[in-house]
Amino acid sequence: MKYSTNHWNNINKVYILLIKIPKGKVSTYKAVSQATGIHPRAVSRILHANKEPEKYPCYKIVKSDGRLGGYGGPGGVKRKKELLERDGIEIMNGKVDLKKYLHIFSKI
DNA sequence: AGCGCGGCTTTTC
DNA sequence: CGAAAAGCCGCGC
Numbered sequence A: 001m002k003y004s005t006n007h008w009n010n011i012n013k014v015y016i017l018l019i020k021i022p023k024g025k026v027s028t029y030k031a032v033s034q035a036t037g038i039h040p041r042a043v044s045r046i047l048h049a050n051k052e053p054e055k056y057p058c059y060k061i062v063k064s065d066g067r068l069g070g071y072g073g074p075g076g077v078k079r080k081k082e083l084l085e086r087d088g089i090e091i092m093n094g095k096v097d098l099k100k101y102l103h104i105f106s107k108i
Numbered sequence B: 001a002g003c004g005c006g007g008c009t010t011t012t013c
Numbered sequence C: 001c002g003a004a005a006a007g008c009c010g011c012g013c
Helices: A005-018 A027-038 A042-048 A077-085
Strands: none
Touching: A005 A027, A005 A042, A027 A042
């Protein structure tokens, strides 16, 4: 099988990667997917089911083309944008400059 | 080159 | 069991 199916292990990996993202950087669903071996769909699902958003900043995960995608928290995407800007990330035309702000994960 | 459409995979209700 | 969800990729026009 191409992707991991161990629920607990997958969730763990995603959260670990999330907290490893330094301030002022973001990541993408795809990057997390590749780093963890989880399907992008599953990643989004895990992030949405995140029970501790303060610990695991799901807002730092954007789509592969730089757009924010969605946000399941209060305020929706607007809130997500604010949080990103608070971290010093510029959002131009509703998109994040991945070349500047994408965090590359070291091996997991 | 840009837009629209459908398929794919996993998790949750 | 069936459907939906915070996405991604490939194809056709």
